[in-house]
Amino acid sequence: MYEGSAVPGRLCASREMLRDLMTVLGTGGLAIAALLPGLLAAVDQHAAEVRDALGDGRAAPSTVALAGYAEGFIHAAEETGWDLPEPIDWVHADWRALRLLAVCALAADGREL
Structure with a gap:
């Protein structure tokens, strides 16, 4: 069947959102994190917090849950006046x-990408 209770359109939209996020910051950021142990550790810690927020902390969150989390997070950050800097200085x-x-x-x- 479908992932969780997601209908096919929602799953497609979630995958597209995550692919867009990966294009904007994930591909480059994860490549840099692979070279910088401190950055990789910080990303791992944030990933653990996202897993905890979306479930039991052990299982990987669903595609729909991840996309929904990211969309809500971006929206809340933008409401505080935050914009993703371009280019991103991953060290800082x-x-x-x-x-x-x-x-x-x-x-x-x-x-999922």
Whole structure:
């Protein structure tokens, strides 16, 4: 059947959203994190917090849950006046950029992209 209770259109839209996020920051950010142990550790910590927020902390979140989390997170951050900096200096990135990079890492681990 479908992932959780997601209808096919919602699952497609969620995958598209995560692919877009990966294009904007995930691909480059995860490549840099692979070279910088401190950055990778920060991303891993944020990923654990996302897993905890979306479930029991052990299982990988669903595609729909990850996309919904990212959309809500971006919306809330933008309401505070935050914009994703371009280009992103990953060595000095703020926690919001790291949290979104963690969403990308979880999506990539789940091969949802």
